[in-house]
Amino acid sequence: MIYQGDSIRVDFIEDGFAELQFAAAGSVNKFDQKTLQEFSDALTALANTDGLRGVIVTSSKPTFIVGADITEFTTLFADLEQTKVWVAKASRVFDQLEDLPVPTAAAVAGFALGGGCEATLACDYRVADTTATIGLPEVKLGLIPGFGGTMRLPRIIGPDNALEWITTGKNNSAVDAQKVGLVDAVVAPEKLKDAALDIVKQAAAGELDWRAKRQPKLDPLQANDIELTMTLVTAKGMVAAKAGKHYPAPHAAIQAIEKGARHHRDEALTAENEAFVGLTQTDACAAQVGIFMADQLVKGKAKKAAKQASKEIKRAAVLGAGIMGGGIAYQSAYKGVPVVMKDIRQEALDLGMSEASKILGKLVERKKIDHKKMAKVLSAITPTLLDEAVKGVDIVVEAVVENPDVKGKVLAHMESLVDDDTIIVSNTSTISIDRLAANLKDPSRFCGMHFFNPVHKMPLVEVIRGKDTSDETVAAVVAYASRMGKTAIVVNDCPGFLVNRVLFPYLAGFSTLLDEGVDFVGIDKVMERQFGWPMGPAYLSDVVGIDTADHCTVVMADGFPTRMPRDTSSAIAKLAAAERYGQKNGKGFYNYGVDKRGRPSKEKAPEVYEMLGITGTEKSADEIIARCMVPMVNECVRCLEEGIVASAAECDMSLLYGLGFPPFRGGPFRYLETMGLQKFVELADSMADLGEMYQVTDGLREMAKAGKSYFAS
Template identity: 75%
Template sequence: MIYQGENLHVDFIEEGIAELQFDAPGSVNKFDEKTLNQFSEALDALSQNKELKGVIMTSSKSTFIVGADITEFLTLFSDLDKTRTWVHKASRVFDKMEDLQVPSVAAVSGFALGGGCEAILSCDYRVVDETAMIGLPEVKLGLIPGFGGTVRLPRVIGPDNALEAITTGANHKPEKALSLGLVDAIVAGDKLKAAALSMLKDAIAGELDWKSKRQPKLEPLKANDTERLMTFSTAKGLVAAKAGKHYPAPHAAVEVVERGAGEARNEALNIENELFVKLTQTDACRAMVGIFLADQMVKGKSKKSAKSATKEIKRAGVLGAGIMGGGIAYQSAVKGVPVVMKDIKQDALDLGLNEAAKILGKGVERGKVKPAKVAETLNNIVPTLHNNELENVDIIVEAVVENPKVKGAVLAEIEGVVAKDAIITSNTSTISIDRLAENLKDPSRFCGMHFFNPVHKMPLVEVIRGKHTSDETVAAVVAYALKMGKTPIVVNDCPGFLVNRVLFPYFAGFSKLLDDGVNFPQIDKVMEKQFGWPMGPAYLSDVVGIDTSDHATHVMAEGFPSRMPRDENGAIAQLAAAERYGQKNGKGFYEYSTDKRGRPQKVVNDDVYDIIGKKDKEADADEIIARCMVPMVNEIVRCYEDGIIGSAEEADIALLYGIGFPPFRGGAFRYLETLGLKKFVELADKYAHLGEIYQVTDGLRAKAEAGESYFKS
C-alpha cells in the first residue's frame, strides 16, 4: 500500500501503475478538508515512489466526485484570513497531481462536478463512461472554481468554451464533453477501468505524448491579442445581459480568465485565489450557499417523510380541468402516475388536455421531449364527465373555483365516491383547510396540496396540514409530490398558508405606496431592477389575476382583520370592479398585446389612471423597497413564531420556489439577516405608524437585542 487514508487510498495494481481511488465513507465522494489533506499526502507519497510509472485516478462510487463539501463553506468563509490560506493551500494540491513525473489518467463514472472536475483536469487524460456528467457549477453558489478550474479549463478546451461553461455553471454529458476536448474517450461502464489502463500504458510506452498534452496547462493561454479582445468583449457582453449586476460571480469568472490569460499556471492561480476569496465575502455568495444548504435540508426532510408513507399513490384524480387542473394532470402523467381528470363541462376537459398538449408541444419544439413521450403522457390522462371513473384512484386533487362553498360541496360529494382509504386534497391557495375539512366525514385523510402556476415550471408544492390531518396522509402526499418532481414543504393551516400569507402584506405595502400617489411603473422598476424580483408588484398582480387577488383579500381580511383589512377603495378592488383582470383579459395595471413579431409586450395606458387615480409621485428607491419588503419579512417572522413553518430554511425555499424570491438575496430570512436584525427593526420602526404590517413582533425585537439568528447552523 502506497498510501491509506480514511477517504482515499493508493496502491499498485500492476507493475509501476498505481491506482489513486477516492473511497469516502457514505454514499458520495466530496472534497472536504479531510479529503483534501489526504489527497495531498497521497500525492506526496506518489511523488517519492521510485517504482512509479503511471497513475490512474478512480472512484469506488457510482459517482466520481460531487464537488466540495459545501456544508463547510459558511463557517469557513466567515474568517477571511482562514479562507485565503485554505484556498491557496487547497488549490496547490491539484498542482501536485499535475506535476507528477509520470502520466496520469482519470476514469470517470457519474458526476465529476466542481472539485471533481478540477481533479480530472489535473490529470493528463480523461476517460468517461455513458453516465458521466462533468461541470463547474460554482457560479450557482455565487463563486468561481477555486481549485484551478479557471486556469486549466480554458487551456484544455479554449477560452470561449471555458467561459461559457464557467459563467453558466452548465454540466456536460459525455458526447458534449468529447466534442469540446474536455474528455479523451467514452466507453461502456464495464470497460471503463480497462480503457483507462490501456490509455495509461500507451502513455507510459511513449505511444501517447503525455508531456506535450500537459504543457499548455502550465503556460499562458495560447491566443493573440486580437483573439483575446474578441473573446473577452463577447463574454462580458453576454454575462452583463444574462447575469446583470446582482450576481458578481459570472463577472468575476470573465475577469479571472482574462487576467490570467497572459500568465503561467502559478500566477494565474494566484489571480483565481484572489477573486475566489473576494467572492466568498459577498452577500450573494452567502445567500446562494445558504439556498443550497436549505434546499438539501428540505429535500432530506421530504425524503424521510416519504419513506414513512404507508400508502403508495399509483393513480390520481384531478377535479377541475382548467389551466390549473390541466397543469396538475400533466405533471402527474408526465412523471408516470396516471391521472383521471374530471370536470362537469366538456370544454373545460378540452382546455385541460390542450394545456397538457401545449406544454408537451413546446418541449418537442425545443428538442427536450421525444414524440413517444407525448403519446405516453397524454395516454396517462383520462378525461371524464363522470364520478365513477374516480372510484379507484389513490388520491384526489381538487382544483375547482376558489370559493369555499363550491369547494365544500365538491369535496363532500367526492368523499362518497372514492375508496375509504383514498386521500383527498385541495389545491386551494388561501382558504383554510380546517374550514374545508368541515365538509368531510373523515378529515384525517384530507389536507391541502397547493401548486403554483404554471404548475410544470414552479417547483414548490405546499402540503397543508389541518388539525385533523393524519401523519400517514401527510407522508403519502409528500411522497406523491416528490414523484411529480416537486419540492414539497409541509406547513400548518391558516388563511393563505405560508406563501400567500406573506405575499399579501407585500401587496398591501405596494397599495399604500399607490395611495400616497407613487407611480406603479416606478415601483415595479425599483422592485425588479434594484431589489431583483422577476416581476414588480403591479406586474405580478396582473399575472396572478386582479380578480384572483381581489377575491383573496376577502379571505385574508377574514383571517387577519386587524393586520390585513380589505381596502374597498384600493387599486386592486377598483381594477377588479372595472373588470381589468390582468393578463387573462389583456388589461390590468398594464395592457397586454403582441408586437409586429408576435412577441408579448405590456404598456401603460392613461385610462388606468381614470380608475385608480393619478399616480405621478416619484419616491426614493430605498423607501419603495422598505415599504414593500418590511411587511413581507414581518409576516414571515409571524408565520415562524405561529408554527406555520418549521424553520427559516424551509420558509426561504418556499418563497424562492413559490414566488421567485431573488436567489442572490437567499429568501426572506436570509435577507433579514443580511440586513441585520437590529437594522431591520430600526427600519421597520421608521414606518410603524403606517399600520400593523410594519410593526415587528416582540420575538423579533428580542432576537435582535440578543444578537441571535433564525438559522440553526
Template identity: 65%
Template sequence: MIYEGNSLCAKLLDNGLAELVFDAKGSVNKFDRQTVQELDEVTQALTNNSEVKGLLVRSAKSTFIVGADITEFTELFDMPENEVLDWVTKTSQVFDRFEDLPFPTIAAINGFALGGGCEMTLVCDLRVADTTASIGLPEVKLGLMPGFGGTVRLPRLIGSDNALEWMTTGRDRKAAKAMAEGAIDSVVAPEHLIEAAKSMLVDAIAGKFDWKARRTLKQAPLTLGKNEAMMSFSTAKAMVAAQAGKHYPAPHMMVDTVTKAAGLDRDGALKLENEGFTTLAKSDEAKAQVGIFLADQLVKSKGKKQAKAANKEIKQTAVLGAGIMGGGIAYQSAVKGTPVVMKDIAQPALDLGLSEAAKILGKGMQRGKVDAAKMAATLNNIVPTLDYSAIKNADLVIEAVVENPKVKGIVLKETEQVVADDAIICSNTSTISINQLAENMEKPERFCGMHFFNPVHKMPLVEIIRGEKTSEETINTVVAATLKMGKTPIVVNDCPGFLVNRVLFPYFAGFSKLVLDGADFVAVDKVMEKIFGWPMGPAYLLDVVGMDTADHASSVMSDGIPERMQKIGDDPVTCLYKAERLGQKNGKGFYNFGVDKRGRPSKTPAPEAYELLKPVCADEKEFDKDEIIARLMVPMANEMIRCLEEGIVGSAAEADMALLYGLGFPPFRGGVFRYIETMGLSNFVALADKYAHLGPIYQITDGVREMAASGKSYFELSA
C-alpha cells in the same frame, strides 16, 4: 499499500502502475478538508515511491467526485478575508503538487465529476470517461468561481471561449460532448473504463502520448493572439452582461480573471483565481446562494424521510375541476407516469384541461425535449370524464374547483361518498382554511391541502397544508405523491393564506398603500425588478394573478387576520377589479396586454389605469428606491417571521425555499430570512420601526427584537 486514509487510498499494481482510489465513508466522494489533506499526503507518498511509473485515479463509487463539501463553506466563509485566501491558496497548491508528480497520470471518470471533482480530473495528464459521466464546473450556481485551478487549466485545455461558457453557465457536459470540446480524451462503455484507462496509461509511459507536453500546455500562458484574445473576452463579457445581469458577480469575476490571467503562467494565473474566489466567498450573493443550496438539501432530505414513511402507493390520481389549473395538475401527474382521471361538470372545461396539457407538450416538442412517444403516453394517461363514478379507483383525489368554500364543500362531500375508504382527498385551495373545508368530511384525517402554483408545470413548489385532524400518514403519502410528480413539497400548518399567500398579501398591501401615497406603479415595478431582483414587479404580478383573484383573496385574508390585513379603503386593486380591468386574463389591468408588430406578447402602462386611480391617489410623487423596497419588503418579512414564530412553517430554510420556489424570490438574496439577516437583524428592526406609523403590517414582533438584541440567527433555530 502506498497510502491508506479515510477517503482515499493508493496501491501499486503490476508493471509500475499505481492506482489512487477515492472511496469516502458516505454515499459519494467529496472534497472536504480531510480529503484535501489526504490528497496532499498521498501525493507526497507517491512522489517518494520510485516503483511508480504511472498513476490511475478512479472512484470506488457509482460516481467520481461530486465536488467540494458545501456544508463546510458557511464556517469557512465566515473567516476573515485573509484566512479565506490562505485556505483556498493552500488547497489549490495541493492540486498543483499532484499535477507535478514525476510520472503520467490518468483520471477514469464515471458518473459525476463536478466542481472540485472536475478540477481533480484537470490536474491529471489524461482523462478517459465512461458513457455515464457528466463533467462540469457548477460553482457559479453558488455565487462562486472554481477555486482549485479550474479557471486556469480548463481554458488552456479547451480554449477560453468554451471554458468560459462552461464556467459562467455552470452547465455540465455529458461525456461525448466533453470529448468533442477537448476536455476528455476518450469515452468507453462502463465495463471497459478501467481497462481503457490502464491501456492509455501504459501508452503514456511508453512515450506514445507526450504527457509532458500536455502538462506544460496547462501550466503556460494561453496561446491566444492579441486580436483573438480581445474578441474572445469582449464577447464573453457581453454574453455574461446579457444573461447574468448585475446581481450575480460570479460570472463577471470569472471573465475578468481568465482575461487578466491569459498572459500568465500557472502560478500567476492561480494567484488571480485565489483572489477572485476569496472576493466572491465573502460576498452577500455567495452567502445567499450557498444558503439556498443547503436549504434545498434540508427540504429534500425532509421530504425523502416523510415519503419513506408513507405506507400507501399512489397508483392513480384524480383531479376534480379541469380548466387551466386542473389541466396543469393532470398533466404533471400524467407526464411523471401516474394515470389521472380529470373530472368536471362541463365538457368545454374538460376540453380546456386537455388542450392545456397538449399545449405544454407541444411546446416541449418544439424545444426538442418531448418526442411523439412521450406526448402520446402522457395524453393517454389522462382520462377526461363528466361522471363521478370514474374516480372510484383513485388513490389520491385533488380538488381544483372554483375558489368558493360552499362549492368546494359540496364537491368534497360528494367525492368522499364515491372513493375508497383509504383514498386520500386534497384541496388545491390557495386561501380557504383546510380546517374549515375538513368540516365537510366524514374522515377529516385523510384530508389535507395540496396547493399548486400557476403555471403548474413550471413552478416547483407544492404547499402541503396540514389540518388539525390530518393524520401523519396522509401527510407522508401526499409528500411522496408530490415528489413523484417532480415537485418540491413543503409541509405547513393551516392558517389564512397558508404560507406563501399569507406573506404575499402584506407585500401587495404595501404596494397599494405606496400607490395611494402617489407612487407611479411603473416606477415601483422597475425598482422591484431591476434593483431588488423580483422576476415581476407588484403591479405586473397582480395583472398575472388577476385582479378578481387578488381582490377575493384579500377579502379572505381580511376575514382571517383582521388585526393586520383589513381591506384597504380605495385599494387600487379593488378599483381596477370594479372597472373590470382583470389583468392578463382580459388584456387590461395596470398594464394593457397585446402583441407587437412581430406578433410577440407586449405590455404597456395603461393610461386608463392612471385615470381610474387618479381620484383615490395622492398627487404623483417620486419615491427613493430604498423607500420603495422597504415599504414592500418589511410587511412580507414581518409576516414570514410571524409564520415561523407561530409554527406555520418548520424552519427559516423551508420558508426561504417556499418563496424561492413559489414566488421566484431573487436567488442572489437567498430568501426573506437570508435577506433580513444579510441586512442585520438590528438594522431590520430599525427599518421597520421607521415605517411603523404606516400600520400593523410594518410593526414587528417582540420575538424579532429579542433575536436582534441577543445576536441570534434564525438559521440557528432547530429545523
C-alpha cells in the same frame, strides 16, 4: 498498499501502475478539509514511490466526485484570513497531481462537478463513461472554481468554451465534453477502468506524448491578443446581459481568466485565488450558499417523508379540469402516475387536455421529447364526466373554483365515492384546510396540496397540514409531490398558508404607495431592476389576476382583520370592479396585446392613472423597497413564530420556488440577516405609523437585541 486513508486509498493494480481511488464512507465523494489533506498525503506518497510508471484516478462509487463540501463553507468563509490560507493550500494540492512524474488519467463516472471536475483537469488524460456529467457550477453558489478551474480549463478547451462553461455553471454530458476536447474517450461503464489504464500504459510506453499534453496547462494561455480580446469582450457582454449587476461571480470569473491568461500556472492560480476569496465575502455568496443548504434541508425532509409513507400513489384523479387541473394532470402523467381528469363540463375537459397537449407540443418542438413520449403521456390522462371513474384511485386532487362552499360540496361528494384509504387533497391557495375538512367524515386523510401556476414550471408545492391530518397522509402527499418532480414543503394551516399569506402584506405595501400617488411603473422598475424580483408588484398582480387577488383579500381579511383588512377603495378593488382583471382579459395595470411582429406586448394603461389618482409622487428606490418588503418580512417572521413553517430555511425556499424571490438575496430571512436584525427593526420602527403590518414582533425585537440568528442551527 501505497496509501490508505478514510476517504482515499492508493495501491498498484499492475506492475508499475497505481490506482488512486476516492472511497469516502458516505454515499458520495466530496472534498472536505480532511479529504483534501488525505489527497495531498496520497499524492506525496505516490511521488515518492519507486517503480511508478502511471496513475489512474477512480471512484469506488457510481459517481466520481460531487465537488467541495459546501457544508463547511459557512465556517470557512467567516474569517477572511482563514479563507485565504485554505484556498491557497487546497488549490495547490491539485498541482501535486499535475506534477506527478508519470502520466495520469481520470476515470470519470457519474458526476464530476466543481472540485471533482478540477481534479480531472489536473490529470493528463480524461476518460469518461456514458453516465458521466462534468461541469463547474460554482457560479450558482456565488463563487468561481477555486482549485485551478479558471486556469486549467481555458488551456484545455480554449477560452471561449471555458468561459461559457464557467460563467453559466452548466453541466455537460460526456459526449459534449469530448466534442470540446475535455474528454479524450467515452466508453461503456463496464470498460471505464480498463480504458483509463490502457491510455496511461500507452503514454508510459511512449505511444502518447503525455508531457506535451501537460505542458499547455503550465504555460501562459496559447491564444493571440486579438482572439483573446474578442472572446473576453463577447463573454463580458453576455454575462452583463444575463447575470446583471446582482451576481458578481461570473464577472469575477472573466476577470480571473483575463488576469491569469498571460502568466504561467502559479501566477494564474494566484489570480484565481484572489478572485475566489473576494467572492466568499459577498452577500450574494452567503445567500446562494444559504440556498444550497436550505435546499438540502428541504430535500432531506422530503426523502424522509417518502420513506415513511405507508401508501404509494399509483393512480390519481384531478377534479376540475381547465388550465390548472390540466396542468396538474399533465405533471402527474408526465412523471409516470396515470391520472383521471374529472369535470362536469366537456368544455373544461377539452381545455384541460388542450393545456396538456400544448405543454407537450412545446417539448417536442424543443426536441426534449419525441412524439412517442407525447402520446404516452396523453394516453395516461383519462378525461371523464363520470363520477365512477374516480373509484380505485389512490389520491384525489380537488382543483375546482376557489370558493369554500363549492369546494366543500365537491369534497364531501368525492369522499362518498372513493375507497376508505384514498387520500383527498385540495389545491386551494387561501382557504383554510380545517374549514374544508369540516365537510369530511374522515379529515385524517385530507390535507392541502397547493400547486403554483403554471404547474409544469413552478417547482413548489405547499402541503398544508390540518389539525386532524394524519402523519401518514402528509408523508404520502409529500412523496407524491416529489414523484411529480416538485419540491414539497409542509406548512400548517392558516388563511393563505405561507406563500400567499406573506405575499398579501407585500402587495398591501405596494398599494399604500399607490394611495400616495406613486407611479406603479416606477415601482415595478425599482422592485425588478434594483431589488431583483422577476416581476414588480403591479405586473405580478396582472399575472396572478386582479379578480383573483381581490377575492383573496376577503379570505385574508377574515383571518387577519386588523393587519390585512379589506379596503374597497384599494387599487386592486377598484381595478377588479372595473373588470380590469390583468393578463387574462388583456387589461389591468397594463394593457396587453401583440405588437406588429405578433409578439406579446405590455404597455402601461393611461386610464389606470386617472382611475387611481396617480399623480407621480416621487419616492426614493430605498423607500419603495422598504415600503414593500418590510411587511413581507414581518409576516414571514410571524409565520415562523406561529409554527406555520418549521424553519427560516424552509420559508426562504418557499418564496424562492413559489414567488421567484431573488436568489442573490437568498430569501426573506437571508435578506433580513444580511441587512442585520437590528437595522431592520430600526427601519420598521421608522414606518410603524403606517399600520400593524409594519410593526415588528416582540420575538424579532428580542432576537435583534440578543444578536441571535435565524440560521443558528
